[in-house]
Amino acid sequence: QSVLTQPPSASGTPGQRVTISCSGSSSNIGSNYVYWYQQLPGTAPKLLIYRNNQRPSGVPDRFSGSKSGTSASLAISGLRSEDEADYYCAAWDDSLSGGVFGGGTKLTVL
Amino acid sequence: EVQLVESGGGLVQPGGSLRLSCAASGFTFSSYWMHWVRQAPGKGLVWVSRINSDGSSTSYADSVKGRFTISRDNAKNTLYLQMNSLRAEDTAVYYCARASEDYGDFAFDIWGQGTMVTVSS
Numbered sequence: 048q049s050v051l052t053q054p055p056s057a058s059g060t061p062g063q064r065v066t067i068s069c070s071g072s073s074s075n076i077g078s079n080y081v082y083w084y085q086q087l088p089g090t091a092p093k094l095l096i097y098r099n100n101q102r103p104s105g106v107p108d109r110f111s112g113s114k115s116g117t118s119a120s121l122a123i124s125g126l127r128s129e130d131e132a133d134y135y136c137a138a139w140d141d142s143l144s145g146g147v148f149g150g151g152t153k154l155t156v157l
Numbered sequence: 158e159v160q161l162v163e164s165g166g167g168l169v170q171p172g173g174s175l176r177l178s179c180a181a182s183g184f185t186f187s188s189y190w191m192h193w194v195r196q197a198p199g200k201g202l203v204w205v206s207r208i209n210s211d212g213s214s215t216s217y218a219d220s221v222k223g224r225f226t227i228s229r230d231n232a233k234n235t236l237y238l239q240m241n242s243l244r245a246e247d248t249a250v251y252y253c254a255r256a257s258e259d260y261g262d263f264a265f266d267i268w269g270q271g272t273m274v275t276v277s278s
Binding site: 049079080082084086091092093094097098101103133135137138139143144145146147148149150151 | 192194201202203204207216217218219252257260261262263264265266268269270271
């Protein structure tokens with residue numbers, strides 16, 4: 048049972064826009080930044096979004112993040128087959144004094 | 158090239174110990190906070206531990222507190238994770254990750270390839 052809650056799966060067709068939600072609490076998302084990671088099969092995770100809605104250099108602007116209260120979301124527009132991966136939200140948790148990840152969302156491009 | 162390379166994984170019996178290493182290259186290791194993240198087979202990412210840049214401050218997930226110890230040797234550009242009293246549920250790929258100076262303390266911009274730890278009799 049992860050501290051941050053994500054849907055286990057999401058799907059879309061090429062060109063479509065999909066969103067992945069991440070629900071937390073006042074001690075994590077509610078009071079700290081949210082980060083998003085993409086993990087392609089068999090590889091290490093890659094930083095996708097930092098500080099709620101910022102993209103590292105090299106990440107396409109098709110990826111965007113947002114946060115409201117104790118929830119956050121990742122949106123992917125213009126879906127491509129290479130976006131098929133697992134996506135994880137993450138944040139620091141002040142109550143736990145530790146980091147927390149969501150359970151991950153497996154994105155399938157139909 | 159900026160990279161992290163883990164080593165030290167393997168098969169260990171329940172109750173046993175293992176020390177993981179993470180060799181850093183291509184950047185000023187001593188300037189960065191470092192983390193360990195693990196992933197059980199077919200499961201999601203789980204944060205394990207972090208250490209600040211000079212090694213004076215550490216944090217642990219409740220599941221490993223009192224059993225695991227994170228440390229670093231800045232002269233050797235190496236991060237460590239000493240794992241004692243290992244349990245079957247510690248079986249996972251262990252990644253070391255660098256926390257970005259620019260993107261926030263939980264923004265892991267560089268990851269190692271991971272090292273597999275299997276706890277089984």
